[in-house]
Amino acid sequence: MKPITREVYLKWYEDMLFWRKFEDKLAAVYIQQKVRGFLHLYNGQEAVLAGALHAMDLSKDKMITAYRNHVQPIGMGVDPRKVMAELYGKATGTSKGMGGSMHIFSKEHGFYGGHGIVGAQIPVGAGIAFADKYFETGGVTLTYFGDGAARQGSLHEAFNMAMNWKLPVVFICENNGYAMGTSVERTANHTDIWKLGLGYEMPCGPVDGMNPVKVAEAMHEAMERARRGDGPTFLEMKTYRYRGHSMSDAQLYRTKDEVEEYKKIDPITQVLDIIKENGYATDAEIEVIDQRVADLVAECEKFAEESPFPEAQQLYDVVYEQENYPFIPHKL
Numbered sequence: 001m002k003p004i005t006r007e008v009y010l011k012w013y014e015d016m017l018f019w020r021k022f023e024d025k026l027a028a029v030y031i032q033q034k035v036r037g038f039l040h041l042y043n044g045q046e047a048v049l050a051g052a053l054h055a056m057d058l059s060k061d062k063m064i065t066a067y068r069n070h071v072q073p074i075g076m077g078v079d080p081r082k083v084m085a086e087l088y089g090k091a092t093g094t095s096k097g098m099g100g101s102m103h104i105f106s107k108e109h110g111f112y113g114g115h116g117i118v119g120a121q122i123p124v125g126a127g128i129a130f131a132d133k134y135f136e137t138g139g140v141t142l143t144y145f146g147d148g149a150a151r152q153g154s155l156h157e158a159f160n161m162a163m164n165w166k167l168p169v170v171f172i173c174e175n176n177g178y179a180m181g182t183s184v185e186r187t188a189n190h191t192d193i194w195k196l197g198l199g200y201e202m203p204c205g206p207v208d209g210m211n212p213v214k215v216a217e218a219m220h221e222a223m224e225r226a227r228r229g230d231g232p233t234f235l236e237m238k239t240y241r242y243r244g245h246s247m248s249d250a251q252l253y254r255t256k257d258e259v260e261e262y263k264k265i266d267p268i269t270q271v272l273d274i275i276k277e278n279g280y281a282t283d284a285e286i287e288v289i290d291q292r293v294a295d296l297v298a299e300c301e302k303f304a305e306e307s308p309f310p311e312a313q314q315l316y317d318v319v320y321e322q323e324n325y326p327f328i329p330h331k332l
Contacts, residue, residue, distance in 0.1 A: 001220040002054060004213060006280040009271055010289070012212055015053075016046040016268045018293045019071035022080060025297050026070065026087060030247050034305075035087045039101050040068040044210075044242040047267030048174055049075050051215025052142060055223055060139035062110040062132075064125045066118070066146060067102035068174075068241075073111040078104075080296065081303040090307035097310045098318055110139075119145060119152030122171070126158040129169035129232075140168045140226040142219075148179025150193050159234070163200045166231035170222045171197075173234070174209065176241040181253050194236035202234050209237030210265050 002008075023041045030039045042049075045068075052063075053075050065072055070087070074080045078094060086093025087101050094104050103114040112128060115121040125143025132139040149155065150173050162169055173193050177184060184191050197204030203225065208214040215237065222233035240262040244251045263269075275281050281289075317332040 001217065004054070004216065006278070008054065009275050009278075009280055012050045012054075013268065013271045013275060013286075014289050014293060015075065016050055016212075016271065017290070018080075018296060019046050019049070019074065020268060021293055021297045022074070022084070022300065023070060025301055026084070027243070027247065029088075029301070035101065036089065037100055037102070038067070039087075039247045040245065041243045041247075042068050042071050042241070044262065044266070045174060045176060045239045046071070047212040047270075048144075048172070048209045048215055048237045048239055050267070051212035051217075052172075052219045054212070054216040055219035056142070057139075058110065060110075060132075060137055061223070062112060062128055062139060062141045063144070064112040064121045064128065064141065065114070065144035066121060066149065067114060067116050068146070069104050069114040070101070072144075073104050073106050073109060076106070076111050077109045078106045078111065081300045084300040084304040085307045088304040088307070089309065090304055091310040091314070092303070092307040096314060096318070098314070119149035119154050121145060122149065122152065122155050123158040123161075125171070126162045126167055126169055129162070129167040129226075130165065132168055133165070138227060140170060140223045142170050142172060144172045144174055146179060147173060147175040147177065147184050147193060148182075148187070149173075150175075150196065151187055155196070156199075159197065159200045159202060159232075162232040163202050166229060168226035168229075169232045170219065170226060171232060171234045173236045174239055175236050176239050178241075178245070178253060180245045181249060181251075183253065192236070194234060197234035202232055204234040204236075206236045206238055209239030210262075210267050211270060212267060 020043055029035050049072055070083055074083055082094045086095055089097040091097050094106055102116045105113045122145055125141050129141040175193055194204045194206050207218040218235055225233055242259055316328050317330050321330050
């Protein structure tokens with residue numbers, strides 16, 4: 001695995017802090033009704049993404065996830081201004097304002113969504129991996145889903161086919177404990193979701209999803225297995241979300257004290273503590289990073305605020321174009 005150096009820790013700190021502040025800003029503008037519809041925030045789960053990115057080769061690896069999907073494309077190289085513009089429904093967004101919060105997408109950067117149907121991305125991720133194997137690209141697809149989606153039948157179909165065909169895919173359950181609002185303990189007679197892989201003789205196991213180092217190590221091993229042609233791995237990232245399932249979630253299923261307990265192992269704080277303990281950066285240098293993050297968030301907000309809404313014509317441009325039916329003009 002690539003060594004985890006001072007530079008890696010500083011990048012992790014800046015990236016995770018930016019993702020957190022980016023979504024904090026989204027929460028604020030959502031209350032102002034500048035972002036509409038649903039809004040599912042990633043606060044607390046940033047180590048899962050930071051560790052995975054350290055193990056990935058962004059020139060060929062791909063990622064697909066559910067609708068808690070704003071910061072992943074940013075980590076993979078998508079312009080964060082365009083991500084915020086998409087959430088605003090603006091024409092400068094990643095999908096020209098037509099996708100919104102739940103459907104961020106960038107084929108250019110290997111990010112395949114953003115899927116609103118629970119568990120739908122699991123077989124799709126296996127399909128992307130099948131294409132990589134068929135075309136011998138050497139790429140690996142990271143397929144993310146939540147603990148609620150682990151109860152979908154499509155998971156078992158995808159696991160079976162992925163093992164049968166030895167697809168280069170890593171299945172990752174981000175177990176934040178509550179799915180949409182029901183605890184894992186109440187949805188099944190087992191709480192170790194990773195053991196679902198045992199039924200298919202798939203390498204599997206739990207990972208501390210609050211620690212980017214542990215995530216990077218587990219992801220590296222799984223991705224190297226996939227690249228060797230040995231097939232998939234199933235990892236259960238044990239993590240936690242500080243906010244509700246969505247902005248409309250009253251969170252009556254847990255106490256504020258429980259949330260505060262998990263904040264004691266916040267991935268951003270863990271990384272910052274290591275930076276300070278090892279003298280990787282002075283307080284002044286950390287302040288510079290903090291200010292850079294704040295400035296970039298403000299820049300994203302300004303870009304989204306000032307961008308235009310799409311014209312009505314775009315409704316026709318994003319549907320199927322038929323040559324022998326010239327009555328609907330297309331401009332794109």
